[in-house]
Amino acid sequence: MKFELIKRAVKNPALMYDYIQGNVRMLLRKCGLLNKEICNKVDQRIVLAKECYDNTECLACGCDTPGLFYCDKACSAPKYLDKPACYLALKDMDYVE
Numbered sequence: 001m002k003f004e005l006i007k008r009a010v011k012n013p014a015l016m017y018d019y020i021q022g023n024v025r026m027l028l029r030k031c032g033l034l035n036k037e038i039c040n041k042v043d044q045r046i047v048l049a050k051e052c053y054d055n056t057e058c059l060a061c062g063c064d065t066p067g068l069f070y071c072d073k074a075c076s077a078p079k080y081l082d083k084p085a086c087y088l089a090l091k092d093m094d095y096v097e
Contacts, residue, residue, distance in 0.1 A: 025070035049086035
């Protein structure tokens with residue numbers, strides 16, 4: 001599966017950006033440096049996409065979780081699985097304290 005992800009990243013550089021963004025944010029959170037609002041939205045995404053989280057990779061796009069939940073993009077399920085998205089883009093999610 002990792003080889004497939006690399007092949008897709010070469011064809012679509014945005015995937016590489018998402019991977020880097022997600023993993024940098026995950027590291028920042030571990031260090032206590034990530035914005036509370038983003039942390040809250042990531043926690044919401046984990047609940048909404050529990051099946052992908054438990055699988056350690058997205059069932060639609062194959063990206064690693066939880067790193068995927070830290071990037072800005074919305075769920076890719078409509079594109080790959082022809083089913084509704086599990087979550088919205090990060091900027092479109094409501095902040096809940």
